[in-house]
Amino acid sequence: MRKIITFLTIVTLFVSCKEEVVNKPERLIEKDVMVDIMYDLSILEAIRNQNPASLDTFKINSRDYIFKKYKIDSVQFAKSNVYYASDYNEYKSMFEQIRKRLEANTKSVDSLVKLKKKKKNPIGDKKQKQAAISRDTTKLD
Incomplete structure (x- = not known):
């Protein structure tokens, strides 16, 4: 009898875990659109944290901007977010996609910054080299 009750309890747990916690x-x-929205919100939040004046200067409210861009409303976003968050593995995979996109963009921005620095430095390096050569030649005289 004890084995049957244990077995039924385990089966009930497995069956109940398959049931959706939040209705669609x-x-x-x-x-995919939700991932894009969350990615854009991450970028705007980073901008707000790094340089709050930039969003204030252009009077950009990040939530309103996202709602207009994707033609959604706050209730639709909230309900969709709760629905996706109810499935931990699905939500985790969504955030993994966002993280990968952010890392890829960080790498491309870093390479552009390095390229810009290289473009500025050769001129400065040439002037420094020419000044060093002229100093060296004056020492030889």
Whole structure:
């Protein structure tokens, strides 16, 4: 009898875990679009943390901007976010996609910054080399 109760308890747990915790909203934002929205929100949040005046200068409210860009409303976003967050593995994979995109963009920005520095430095390096050569030649005289 004890084995049967244990077995039924385990089966019940497995069956109940398959059940959706949150019902699918009527106007669910597609997963790919939701990843894009969350990526854009991450970028705007980073801008706000690094240089708050930049968003204030242009009077950009990040949430309103995102809602207009993707033609969604706050309720639709909130319900979709709760729906995706109810499945931990799915939500984790979404954030993994966002992290990879952010890393890729960070690498490209870093390479552009290095390239810009290289373009500025050769002129300065040439002047420094010419000044060093002229100093060396005056020492020889």
